[in-house]
Amino acid sequence: MKIGVFDSGYGGLTILREMRRVLPEYDYLYLGDNARAPYGTHSFDVIYRYTLEAVRYLLAQDCALVILACNTASAKALRTIQQKDLPEINGYGKPVTGYRKRNVLGVIRPTVEAVPGITKTGHVGILGTPATVSSESYVLELEEISHQPSAISRQLVITQQACPMWVPLIEAGEQNSDGADYFVEKYLREILEKDPQIDTLVLGCTHYPLLKEKIDRFADRIRTAGADRAQTYSPIRIIAQGELVAKSLADYLARHGEYREQLSTGGTCRYLTTENAERFAQTATTFLNTPIQAESIQLGI
């Protein structure tokens, strides 16, 4: 059986790449719902329905685990899928002959767990899609882990910023354009004006690492331009999720033999998209720095 990796589009490739680096032995099946991206401007009902269709599709393709490599889907659909749909998918715990347990995991918790150990000022910025930001998932999860006995106990000041134009720019292949410069600067300026003491910016959308070079450059520029004010500010750390999610999956598999033992170890990866396969393969090849082939499928029919 395989590990399924799902995103609304190309963003999940930033997670897949790290998972394959950390856990190269497993077989992966990537699904990008590019035809219906972006998800981040849709309502809860739509994001939940689209995500569930993708999860059911991947499970039907022999995936033992599905990673929602998408913050928007993790924020809006993961809990309902885990609480309502998975028990039914898993036959309500009744052992059926040939039955194999399935699970669906998200990307927000592994990211949140790293944050308190990284920030020095305790001022943290979350950059995400409008849906992720409005769900308050990051704020709630950070609050939740701060009560755990093992947590680094500290009070965090969280500021969120929705970046509605970043995913459409990336899906359109415009991440290196001047238009992208404009929107990267705009949202960074907004969040750093809301809280100038931020020293840690979380890329709370798996598409955003594709803008990381610009994000680094503009965050630095905005911070330096503010340095002549009376106060001096700490340098900003930008947190991308790939490595954190990959390490967390490795840890999960080490603890859960019931999934690990079901996984096949051919080291392969297949790519599925709901859009044109050639276009997907071309763009994914640039993102992954290695040639890939893709297949086109339909969801929701």
Ligand code: DGL
């Ligand atoms: N990569 C998705 C995320 O992490 C993008 C969501 C979208 O399609 O807007 O949120």
